[in-house]
Every structure is written in structure tokens, then in C-alpha cells.
Amino acid sequence: xxxxxxKLNVDGIVNSLRDKILTGTYPPGxxxxxxxxxxxxxxxxxxxxxxxKRLAGVGLVTAKNNVxxxxxxxxxxxAKAFYxxxxxxxxxxxxxxxxxxxxxxMARIKYLLHEHEELxxxxxxxxxxxxxxxxxxHLVLVDIASNPLxxxxxxxxxxxQSVLLRRSxxxxxxxxxxxxxxxxxxxxxxxxxxxxxxxxxxxRHIQSSWRSFYSGQQCKSENxxxxx
Amino acid sequence: xxxxxxKLNVDGIVNSLRDKILTGTYPPGxxxxxxxxxxxxxxxxxxxxxxxKRLAGVGLVTAKNNVxxxxxxxxxxxAKAFYxxxxxxxxxxxxxxxxxxxxxxMARIKYLLHEHEELxxxxxxxxxxxxxxxxxxHLVLVDIASNPLxxxxxxxxxxxQSVLLRRSxxxxxxxxxxxxxxxxxxxxxxxxxxxxxxxxxxxRHIQSSWRSFYSGQQCKSENxxxxx
DNA sequence: AAAAGAAAGATTGTTTACAATGTGGTTATA
DNA sequence: TATAACCACATTGTAAACAATCTTTCTTTT
Numbered sequence: 368x369x370x371x372x373x374k375l376n377v378d379g380i381v382n383s384l385r386d387k388i389l390t391g392t393y394p395p396g397x398x399x400x401x402x403x404x405x406x407x408x409x410x411x412x413x414x415x416x417x418x419x420k421r422l423a424g425v426g427l428v429t430a431k432n433n434v435x436x437x438x439x440x441x442x443x444x445x446a447k448a449f450y451x452x453x454x455x456x457x458x459x460x461x462x463x464x465x466x467x468x469x470x471x472x473m474a475r476i477k478y479l480l481h482e483h484e485e486l487x488x489x490x491x492x493x494x495x496x497x498x499x500x501x502x503x504x505h506l507v508l509v510d511i512a513s514n515p516l517x518x519x520x521x522x523x524x525x526x527x528q529s530v531l532l533r534r535s536x537x538x539x540x541x542x543x544x545x546x547x548x549x550x551x552x553x554x555x556x557x558x559x560x561x562x563x564x565x566x567x568x569x570x571r572h573i574q575s576s577w578r579s580f581y582s583g584q585q586c587k588s589e590n591x592x593x594x595x
Numbered sequence: 596x597x598x599x600x601x602k603l604n605v606d607g608i609v610n611s612l613r614d615k616i617l618t619g620t621y622p623p624g625x626x627x628x629x630x631x632x633x634x635x636x637x638x639x640x641x642x643x644x645x646x647x648k649r650l651a652g653v654g655l656v657t658a659k660n661n662v663x664x665x666x667x668x669x670x671x672x673x674a675k676a677f678y679x680x681x682x683x684x685x686x687x688x689x690x691x692x693x694x695x696x697x698x699x700x701m702a703r704i705k706y707l708l709h710e711h712e713e714l715x716x717x718x719x720x721x722x723x724x725x726x727x728x729x730x731x732x733h734l735v736l737v738d739i740a741s742n743p744l745x746x747x748x749x750x751x752x753x754x755x756q757s758v759l760l761r762r763s764x765x766x767x768x769x770x771x772x773x774x775x776x777x778x779x780x781x782x783x784x785x786x787x788x789x790x791x792x793x794x795x796x797x798x799r800h801i802q803s804s805w806r807s808f809y810s811g812q813q814c815k816s817e818n819x820x821x822x823x
Numbered sequence: 824a825a826a827a828g829a830a831a832g833a834t835t836g837t838t839t840a841c842a843a844t845g846t847g848g849t850t851a852t853a
Numbered sequence: 854t855a856t857a858a859c860c861a862c863a864t865t866g867t868a869a870a871c872a873a874t875c876t877t878t879c880t881t882t883t
Contacts, residue, residue: 376866377866400833400834400835401834401835402833402834402835410867410868411867411868411869412835412868412869413866413867413868413869414866414867414868416645416835416836417644417648417866420645420648420649420652421648421652424648424649424652432835432836432874433834433835433836433873433874433875434834434835434874434875434876435834435835435875445744448742448743448744448745449744451687451691451742451744451745452684452687452742452744452745452748454687455683455684455686455687455745456680456683456684458683459679459680459682459683463679514676514679514680515676516673516676516677516679516680517676517679517680517683520680604836605836628863628864628865629864629865630863630864630865638837638838639837639838639839640838640839640865641836641837641838641839642836642837644865644866645836660844660865660866661843661844661845661864661865661866662844662845662846662864662865663845663864663865
């Protein structure tokens, strides 16, 4: 007999809940009831409350006093603010990465881009795997930037939120090839340790991503103006 | 008979604890024991646990599993990462403020700088009040930038952490006059809606602040290398 | 019939008691 | 004397019961 989960502590509950949110088991707007989750995980409400509070702290759920928590939904205004914040952080990451990158780091980037290139040739419009590789590229840069605070913000908060954002507003099919080209440009600047250029190119990269997202939302102008 | 605090909910406990941390009642490194705090606030451990977890979420305390929490201490490496993050956010804030600023916002900045100028003349080296005004300036810009996410990050996390940072490493006396001049430069760029210049000047402003902090730490090279 | 009010149910907030873990000191042993 | 094992204490993690709050539904009144 196999136990579905031996005995989950708070960290385990957080991880499990995050997975279920990011994979869509709990879609945006879904209410998360403490007692239900407690039964589901086979624990009492205490650890579940702690887990939900941590998820609220990283912006994956929203909590209202005496009412409850639900999976976060992104309004268009939220999305705009999100991209502005991400731009600020990613530009700094690109600059720091360009300053810190040595031979080993450059080799790491080159290998990743090579893999990505092959993927594009095999699946010219495979939006999903390309989004994966896109996040990989940015994560590698965050690693190289060597700033634990920014790393935590991007890896633990913004990137998960980014997945949720894609799930809230159904994204227009990824812009894989164009993004890959921009990655190559940024990489070139990093190889040259040109942090100014790397920053500028990253600015354009994120803004380009935002425009792609925004135009995709404008076409199907449903009632996306729910700001709650 | 007066009750010290009518009946504190979690938000009240968070506020009270934050005040006591930022004012130095609980200095950096101090252990915060749940039962003690519970007695002090006249509640049970539950709300105190919630409050501590939220304070950990905004980086004012550090928590270790099965051990406890203590007021956050900043290593020099922490401080460097902190300033890099702050630079990224503040530069974006300056750019956005320059883009959004209309007559009303510009008048608000002008009034604030006028007040600050008088203060400098009256107290040429009053480090404390000048740090206050410094934060005021940056807060006003954050307001004008109109980005709730960045606002929350800076106002609720980085600025409080900044106070704690000053408390960890005894700061060299503030650089009030120089900072004020840099504020004026930034303001000029904002008046001209020149977001590129505003961003550049803010970059210099934060980096200048960092150099001031860093040089002040280098002189008295104690065992500041504790990275725990 | 519509709107205001009250009661019942569901859910979160809090308290208390218990279990598990880590820490520090004491003692025995080399 | 130094070190390792062990035990007692302090503190955190979890569970279960109780209190407070919100939401929904049903009733009452105009």
C-alpha cells in the first residue's frame, strides 16, 4: 500500500499547492478553503493556513480577512505593473550578468542557446517548449548575476506569477523565434562584458514581450476590465 | 484604568512588532520568542506566529525551522545586494515618474524640495531629519510612478529594510546636502518629462549612496564578514 | 412583488493542549 | 583535561475545540 504523501510539512504543502496552481488544477479565481485542503493533505488547518499565507506573500493567491483566499487573478492593469517591475529587475540582471560573466558562464549561455536553436528548428511554433526555454535563459542570467535578493524575487515570485498570468489571459501563441533572436543579441553583449548594451537590449526584450502580450489582449476585448 | 492595547489582531501585532524593530527596541540579531511575545501582547501564540511569518516575508526577521526567528542582520554582501535591487527599482520609478508627471505632481515635488532646502539651511548636518526627507522624496516619486507592485516592494519592504540596515551597520553621518542636490537634478529631469535622464540620474544617486555607505564600512573593518 | 431584516450555515480567527525538535548542560569515560 | 553521550529544558510544530465573522437563504413587512 502506498501513501499518496508520507507526511507533509508546511514546505511540502506549499510546494504541492504551488504546483496545483501553476498547472491549472486550481485555476485563477478558485477559492481555496482551509478545511478542504486540510482533509486533502491529511493534516490539520494550522499548516494549511501557514502555507496559504506564504503563497499570498509571493503573490500566487490573494487573501481577504474573514473571507478566505483564492488563486490570484490578473487584471490588465496588474499585468502592466507586472511587466514594468519585471523590466526593472531583468535589466539589472542583464547588467550584472554582463559584468560578472567569465568563460564558464559564457559557455553555459552558449550551450543553452544552442539547445534552444535546435528546438526552434524542430518545432517552429511550439509555443510551450519555447516558453520553457525562454524562462531557462532568464534563469541562467539571474544565476550569473549573483544577487540572492533579485534571484529570490524573480525565481520565487515573478516567474511563477508569470505562469499564472499566462493562465489568466490566454496568451497569443508564443513569439519563440523573435524572442530567441533577442536572446542572442543580449548574449553577444554579455560575451563582450558590455553591461550598458546588455541592459538596453534587455529593456527592449521585455518591452517587446509586453507589446506582444498587450496586443493579444486588445483584439479579443472581452470584459477583461475586472480590477478586483 | 487604561488598557495598553485594546485587543490586537494580527495586523496590529505586525505593526507593533515592525515599529519595535525599526526603532531599535528589538535590535538586529535579537531572538523573538513566540510565547514571550504572546504574553506581551496578551494573545495566544497563533496570531504571533502569523505576524512573525509576515515579517519574515518582508525581510525584517529571519526564520529557521524548529529554531525560531530573530531580527534580521545585514552582512556587507546583503547590503550590496540590497542596493543593487533598490537601484533597479528606483531607476524604473524615476523613469515612470518622469513619464506620468503632470503639473500637480511637479508642484508636489517642488514643494517637498523647498521644504527640504529650508531644513538643510537650518540644520546643516542634521543627519536624521535629512534621511527622513530623503525617504520622503523617494516615496513621492514612487507615488507618482503609479505602479502598485513596485510601490508595495519599496514602501513595505525595501524602505523598512533600509532603516534596519542603517541600524545594523552604524552609518557614517548622512550626506544630506549632496543627496539634496542630486534630488534637485532628478526633479529637473522629471519637470522636463525626460525619463531617460531621470533614470540615469537616479542610477548615479543610488550608486553614490552605496559608495557613501560602503566607504563608511571599509574604515572600521570589524568582523563584518558574518554571512549567516 | 420587492426590499429589509433575521436566522442558519459555512468559513475563518483564536485559544488551548499535546507532540516533536533543537539546545545546552551534565556526567561519564578515555 | 578533553570529548562524547545522554538527559532535561526551552521552544517551535501540530492538532482539535471554541469563538467570531461573513454569506446565504428564508421570512416578514410595506
